[in-house]
Amino acid sequence: MIQIYSAGNTDYEKNGDMVLMPTACKISAKINDAWSLELEHPVLTETAGGREIKRWRYIDEGAVIKAPFYNKEQLYRIRKKTVTDTKVTATAEPIFMDAKDDCFLIDIRPTNKTGQEALDLMTAPNSKYKGVSDITGLSTAYYQTMNLIEAINGDNENSFVNRWGGEIFFDNYTVHVDLQIGSDKGVQVLYGKNIKVDGFSEEVDTCDVVTRIVPKAYNGHMLDGSAPWVDSPLIRKYPVVCTKVIQYDDIKLQDDASEEDAENGIIVCADLTTLRRELVKKCDAEFAAGIDKPKVTIAADMELLENTVEYEEYKVLETVGLGDTVHCKHRKLGIQTDARVIEMVYDCLKQRTESAVLGDFEYNYFQDVSSIFNRVDSAIRQDGSLIAQQIQGIVDGMKASLRVQKTIAKKQDVRAILFEDLDPSSSTYGAMCLGTLGFQIANTRTADGTDWKWSTFGTAKGFSADLITAGTLAAIRILGATITGGIITGTTINGVTINGSTIISEANGTKITIAGGKIKIEVTQAGQANTIELTYPGGNTIRLSSAGLTMSDNSGSNRTLIYPGRITVNGKVLS
Numbered sequence: 001m002i003q004i005y006s007a008g009n010t011d012y013e014k015n016g017d018m019v020l021m022p023t024a025c026k027i028s029a030k031i032n033d034a035w036s037l038e039l040e041h042p043v044l045t046e047t048a049g050g051r052e053i054k055r056w057r058y059i060d061e062g063a064v065i066k067a068p069f070y071n072k073e074q075l076y077r078i079r080k081k082t083v084t085d086t087k088v089t090a091t092a093e094p095i096f097m098d099a100k101d102d103c104f105l106i107d108i109r110p111t112n113k114t115g116q117e118a119l120d121l122m123t124a125p126n127s128k129y130k131g132v133s134d135i136t137g138l139s140t141a142y143y144q145t146m147n148l149i150e151a152i153n154g155d156n157e158n159s160f161v162n163r164w165g166g167e168i169f170f171d172n173y174t175v176h177v178d179l180q181i182g183s184d185k186g187v188q189v190l191y192g193k194n195i196k197v198d199g200f201s202e203e204v205d206t207c208d209v210v211t212r213i214v215p216k217a218y219n220g221h222m223l224d225g226s227a228p229w230v231d232s233p234l235i236r237k238y239p240v241v242c243t244k245v246i247q248y249d250d251i252k253l254q255d256d257a258s259e260e261d262a263e264n265g266i267i268v269c270a271d272l273t274t275l276r277r278e279l280v281k282k283c284d285a286e287f288a289a290g291i292d293k294p295k296v297t298i299a300a301d302m303e304l305l306e307n308t309v310e311y312e313e314y315k316v317l318e319t320v321g322l323g324d325t326v327h328c329k330h331r332k333l334g335i336q337t338d339a340r341v342i343e344m345v346y347d348c349l350k351q352r353t354e355s356a357v358l359g360d361f362e363y364n365y366f367q368d369v370s371s372i373f374n375r376v377d378s379a380i381r382q383d384g385s386l387i388a389q390q391i392q393g394i395v396d397g398m399k400a401s402l403r404v405q406k407t408i409a410k411k412q413d414v415r416a417i418l419f420e421d422l423d424p425s426s427s428t429y430g431a432m433c434l435g436t437l438g439f440q441i442a443n444t445r446t447a448d449g450t451d452w453k454w455s456t457f458g459t460a461k462g463f464s465a466d467l468i469t470a471g472t473l474a475a476i477r478i479l480g481a482t483i484t485g486g487i488i489t490g491t492t493i494n495g496v497t498i499n500g501s502t503i504i505s506e507a508n509g510t511k512i513t514i515a516g517g518k519i520k521i522e523v524t525q526a527g528q529a530n531t532i533e534l535t536y537p538g539g540n541t542i543r544l545s546s547a548g549l550t551m552s553d554n555s556g557s558n559r560t561l562i563y564p565g566r567i568t569v570n571g572k573v574l575s
Contacts, residue, residue, distance in 0.1 A: 002039075002348060007062035012075055012172075016066060018058040023087070025348040027069055027076075029322050031181070031340075032153060032161065032168050037065060037076040037092040037348075043085065056088045065092055067348040070321055071449035075172050094170040099129055103148035111140045115164045115177060122151055122160070130174045132447075139163040152177065167323060169447035176447040182323020182341060183451040187316050189358075191298060192331040199304025199355075200314070204330075205295040211235040212243040213286060215279040217251040223276050230283035232292035237333050246286070251278050293337045296328045297359035302352075318352045320344070321448045326358050420452070 002025055003016030024040040039059070046053040065076045076092035083089075103126040110118035119131025122143065129148065141158040143151040152160045152175065153168060160166070166177040191202050211232040215223065222228045235241060250266050253275055257268045269275035286292075302318055305311045320326060320341050329336045343357040416435025421428045430443040431452045438459035442452035456465040511522045521532065531545040543550040548563040561568040568574065 002068075003066045004058045005064040005066070006058065007060070007064075009064075012064070012066065016064075018055055020055055020059070020065070022349070025065075025067055026354065027067070027074075027346045027348060028344075029346070030343045031323060035094050035170055037067065037090075039065060039090045039092070041088045041090075043083070043087055059088045059090050064095060065090070068351055069346055069348065069448075072171065074170070095172055096129065096170050096175050097149060099126070099148035100150075101147070102126055103129055105143040105146055105148060105151055107145075108143040108151070109141070112138050113140070114138060115160075115166060118160065118164060119175075119177065122148060128173055131177060132174060133164070133166060133177045135164050135166055135177070135179055137164060169322070171447060178447065180323065181447055182321055182325065183446050183453070184325040185319065185451060186327070187320055187324070188327040188329060188336075189298070189314060189316065190331050191296060191328050192333070193310075195310050197305065197308050197310060199301035199308075200310065201299045203297040203359075205297075206238075208291075209238070209242050209294055210244040210286070210291045211238055212241050213283040213291075214243065214245045215283055216245060216247050217253075217275055217279055218249045219253070219256045221251075221253060221272065221275055223279060224272075230280055230287075232287045234287075234292045234335060237335055242292075246283075248279060248282050251275060251282070290337065293335055294330075295360055296337045296339050297357070298328065298339065299355070299357045301355040303347075303354050317356050320353055320356055321450050328358065 002020045002022060004018050004020050005012065005016040009017055020039070020041055022039050022041045025037065027035065027037050029035045041056045041059055043056050044054075046055070059078065059081055061078055061081060063078050065078065066073050067076065068074075075095040077095050077098060078090045078092045081088060081090040103123065105122065105125060108121050108124070110121045113121070114137070115133030115135030116131070118139070118141065119133055123129045123131050125148075131152075141151075141160070141163045143158060146154065150156075150159070156162070160177060161168070164177070166179055167181040169176040169178070169181045191204070195202070211234060212229050213232075214229045223230075229243070252261060252266055252268055253272070254268055254270050257266065262268050267278050269278060300314045300317055302311070302314065305314060317326070322341055322344050324341045325338050326341065327336050328339050339358040339360070341356050342359055344353055345355045346352070347354040416433060416437075418431065418433050420431035423429060430441065432442075433440050433454075438457065440454045440458075441456040442454045444453045444455070445451070446453055457463065513520045513522075531543055533541065533543045535541045540551065540553050548561060550559070550561050552559040557570075559570055566573060
């Protein structure tokens, strides 16, 4: 049902002023770009109960349309209308865009904040608006004399998406700015059939494909031998070898490194063997991220395809939403490229995705979000870069396989079982998918409400979770971790607190602090020792304490004591 509220009616929880009967109502959306609703309504007069009903007259500038969008009803404010003898056409935008006018930031300065903390401050001038973000990285920005929309996605270095990154999804008076919107529902399409019909196009770009990497570390160090390269697992899928030299200046030999390199994320290697091993890891990560796969762009209009023989192959796209991942597999090469829904049109009457564009996300700013102090005229990010869109590093195969398992999960199915409670007010709200590959758990829905945000995974190979809370963890090896404000207890680190660059160990009345290049030992309990001892097996021993310095050989017959104001050698006082 599509309803309309007059400009003065803000009670959107109740029914609107009139139910509309449009001939068309569609929502167009692009990632981090403008969203809009287009509605067409016939100019008709109905008679009911002895009175005339002219629904079309309620369609006016400033009025709000409530229409279904995926699993939710969304509010759009009419910004423009056109009336002819036969129909009324209206263009509306998400009601959150009202923030251009009534959420003005005079001086807001989120400092060293997460994405959620920053949005809380930015929406504070008008409590009607709310921001939600899963971005945990810390950043700082200054917002002076600008509206909320400019602050979130304006063409300035301080905008939220410039500082924190993220992708935007509108949900009435709430805006989601997550690292990535949408989900992976396991949808797969085949391409490469050269379909030539209206409503369908595909573009396959192999210009930037790399199937052989010649890696170079800092100072020109390379892999050894006559084949100093790493090949992609897909190298035989292509008619020619695509070779590229890639410089990795973040990998250095110890001799080339400075003291600050390790603190700045530089990989410092003790020898060439270790360095070459790190270079291979880098290349493997490049291939895992898709450098050996073509860029695929597919545009499909299901409405135009509906009467063609090819329609059934792409009908599955009716289920996808903005930001969703679609697995595109080449019919002949067998190469699978993961593309995302970067643009789509949703039919509010049929309640399905009418058309979708799959490909790489191209970054654009909102249009026309100007205030009297600042103006955004559009366009592409100034340096041409994308934020957090290309996955770098190792692809988590465990998560990928479990997502595919989830899409085939059926209640009472032998391969996988899906348990879910969809009532947000329920104490058991959440979902678990359990199958032969493992399990995954979620307690939060995606912004569009079509899927769960799976956050915990388990397979025979191990476990993965956004947060792991445990009592005792034994035999732990932590790789590439950042630890803040925590205490690690284990077999090799016991009673050690790590806080930034300071390491503190306090036990048995002795406190050891390592900070600023110094080691400090303090006795915190009377009668406790305060000693550093260096012993060579079968050789000499040196003991350093607050009382003085003692040096002795293994037999103990030769001993030197240095105390304040006195030196003793083998029991004889020298001074």
